[in-house]
Amino acid sequence: MNAPEPMVPARYRATLSWLGLVLVSLVACAWHSGVDLSALATLWRGGEMGALTDTASGLARPDLSAEYVARVARLAVDSLAIGVLGTALALVLGAALSLVAARWPGLVHGPRRSRAGTVTSAGTRALARALLAGFRAVPEIVWAFLFVRIFGLGPGAAVLAIGVSFAGVLGRLYAELIEAAPAAPARSLAGAGAGRTAVFLYGVFPLVRRQWVAYALFRLECAIRSGAILGVVGAGGLGQEIELSLRYYQFDKLATTLAAVLLLAIALEAASRRLRRSSTGTLSALLGAAVAGSLLWLEVPWGAMFSADALEQARRFLAGFGSPTADLGFWVEAAGEAVVTVAMAWSATLVAAAGALVLAPLAAWTFTVGGYLPAPPGRSGLAGVVRVGLMAVTRLLSQVLRALPELVWALLFIVWVGPGVTAGALAVGVHTLGILARLYGDVLEEAEPAPLVLLEKAGAGRVARYVYGALPQVAPRLVSYGLYRFEVNIRATTMVGFVGAGGLGDALHTSLSLFHMHDLAALIVVLVGTVVLVDALGDRLRARLLG
Structure with a gap:
C-alpha cells in the first residue's frame, strides 16, 4: 500500500520554512530596533490627525508665486550642478583607485616579479580597497556635514561629499568589472611587452567601457538626487529649502519644492535612458560641457575653502580622528x-x-x-x-x-x-x-x-x-x-x-x-x-x- 502524499509537497516545504524564518527575523528586528508600527494608527484616530491634515492641506496648495518658483528653480539648477561636479570628481577618484585595487586579468600570471615587488603590489591593492570601502561606507550626508564644519556652508561641501562617497561605490564596481573581464586580450598584450597603460587602454577598457558608462550615468542620477537633499546640513541645493519649509511648517512651500525634486528625478530618468544610447565620445563631450557650465553657475570659492583656517580645521579633525x-x-x-x-x-x-x-x-x-x-x-x-x-x-x-x-x-x-x-x-x-x-x-x-x-x-x-x-x-x-x-x-x-x-x-x-x-x-x-x-x-x- 502506497504511503499517502504529504499535505505540502517537499519543494514547497523548504520555501515555507525560509518564509517563516524571514518572518521571525522581521518581528525580532522590528522589536529590537524599537520600530512601532502602531504609531501609524494614531494618524487615523479622530482628533489626532492634526499633523497629517495640516500637511495634506498645505501640500494641496503649493506656493506658485513667481518669486518663490524662481527661487526653487535656481536651487534646482544648483542641485543639478552639484550632482554633475560631484559625479565628475567621483569618476576621477573612483576610476584611479579601481586601477590600483583590481587584480588585472592577464597580469596575474604574467612575468615573475621579485618578492618585494609582489608584496608592494599586494599592499598597494589592499590600501586602495580599504580606501574605497571607507569612502562608500560613510554616507554622503556624513561627509557633507563634516565638510561643512571644515570648509564652511555652501555647495562646495556637497560636491566634495558626493565625490568622495560615490568614488567608493564607482571604484569598487569598476574594479570588479576589470577583474571579471576576459583575460585573453590583456594577456596577449602583456606577453608582447605592452605596459600596464597599454594593456588597460587596448586590452581591458574596450571590454568594460559600456558597463562603466552605464553605471556612471546611473550614479549621476543618484548624485543629482543627493545634491537636492544635502542642503539640510547647509550644503546648498533644494535641501536647504525643504529643511526650512518643514522647520517653519510652511507646507505650501514644501509642496513646490517637492514637486521640483520629483520633476527633476523624472527628467533625469528620461535623459539617462537617452544618453545610454550615445557614443563614448558624445558622452565625454556632454560631461565636459556640463562640468564647465556647473563650475560657472555655482561659483564656488575653491581657494577660500582651502584657506589656512580650513586646513587647520582639517588638521584638527584628522588628529582627533x-x-x-x-x-x-x-x-x-x-x-x-x-x-x-x-x-x-x-x-x-x-x-x-x-x-x-x-x-x-x-x-x-x-x-x-x-x-x-x-x-x-x-x-x-x-x-x-x-x-x-x-x-x-x-x-x-x-x-x-x-x-x-x-x-x-x-x-x-x-x-x-x-x-x-x-x-x-x-x-x-x-x-x-x-x-x-x-x-x-x-x-x-x-x-x-x-x-x-x-x-x-x-x-x-x-x-x-x-x-x-x-x-x-x-x-x-x-x-x-x-x-x-x-x-x-x-x-x-x-x-x-x-x-x-x-x-x-x-x-x-x-x-x-x-x-x-x-x-x-x-x-x-x-x-x-x-x-x-x-x-x-x-x-x-x-x-x-x-x-
Whole structure:
C-alpha cells in the first residue's frame, strides 16, 4: 500500500520554512530596533490627525508665486550642478583607485616579479580597497556635514561629499568589472611587452567601457538626487529649502519644492535612458560641457575653502580622528546603535520587498494589461481601460516613492509620527518600495515566456501565471536585488538618523555637531566595519543564489 502524499509537497516545504524564518527575523528586528508600527494608527484616530491634515492641506496648495518658483528653480539648477561636479570628481577618484585595487586579468600570471615587488603590489591593492570601502561606507550626508564644519556652508561641501562617497561605490564596481573581464586580450598584450597603460587602454577598457558608462550615468542620477537633499546640513541645493519649509511648517512651500525634486528625478530618468544610447565620445563631450557650465553657475570659492583656517580645521579633525576614544562603554554603545541600524534596515527592506512583490506585476504590461497569447481575455473594452489605468497608477506611485529621497521621507514621517526609529524605518521602507517595485517589474518582464504561455493556454489566470510561472524562474534574482538594497539601506538608515530618525546616524550627528572627534572616529570605525561585514556576507549570498 502506497504511503499517502504529504499535505505540502517537499519543494514547497523548504520555501515555507525560509518564509517563516524571514518572518521571525522581521518581528525580532522590528522589536529590537524599537520600530512601532502602531504609531501609524494614531494618524487615523479622530482628533489626532492634526499633523497629517495640516500637511495634506498645505501640500494641496503649493506656493506658485513667481518669486518663490524662481527661487526653487535656481536651487534646482544648483542641485543639478552639484550632482554633475560631484559625479565628475567621483569618476576621477573612483576610476584611479579601481586601477590600483583590481587584480588585472592577464597580469596575474604574467612575468615573475621579485618578492618585494609582489608584496608592494599586494599592499598597494589592499590600501586602495580599504580606501574605497571607507569612502562608500560613510554616507554622503556624513561627509557633507563634516565638510561643512571644515570648509564652511555652501555647495562646495556637497560636491566634495558626493565625490568622495560615490568614488567608493564607482571604484569598487569598476574594479570588479576589470577583474571579471576576459583575460585573453590583456594577456596577449602583456606577453608582447605592452605596459600596464597599454594593456588597460587596448586590452581591458574596450571590454568594460559600456558597463562603466552605464553605471556612471546611473550614479549621476543618484548624485543629482543627493545634491537636492544635502542642503539640510547647509550644503546648498533644494535641501536647504525643504529643511526650512518643514522647520517653519510652511507646507505650501514644501509642496513646490517637492514637486521640483520629483520633476527633476523624472527628467533625469528620461535623459539617462537617452544618453545610454550615445557614443563614448558624445558622452565625454556632454560631461565636459556640463562640468564647465556647473563650475560657472555655482561659483564656488575653491581657494577660500582651502584657506589656512580650513586646513587647520582639517588638521584638527584628522588628529582627533587618528585617536578614537578609549572609553569601552562608548564602543559598546556604538556597537549597539549599529545593531539597531542594521535591524531597522532589515525590517524596512523586508516590508518593502513584500510590497514590491504585489506592485511589480501590477506595473508589468504582460501581467496587468496584455499576456503571452495573441488576444488574451480582458485586453479590450472597459476591462482593458481599467487595467491600463491600474498599470499607469502603479507605475506613477512607484516613481513618486523612489523619486523622493529617504531623507525627505524621513522629514515628513518625523512630522507625522514624531522623531525616532519608526520614522526612519518607514522612510527607508517607502523609498525602497519604489525602487524594488521598478527592479522587480523589469525582472518579471524578462522572464522566460514558454512556461507562461503554457499556463495561459491551459486557462490559468494572471495571479496563477505570476505565482507558478514567473516567480519560480526569477526568485533568485529578486532575492539578490533585495539583499543588495539591504546593504544600501544600512547607509540610508544612517543618513535618516541625521535628522532625528534614530540609529547610528543620530550619534554621528551629535558627535559632528559638538566636534567630538574622538567619539566620531569610534562611530565611523563601527560604521565602516558594519558595512564591510554586511557587504561581504551579501556578496557570498548573491554568488550562491545566482551561481
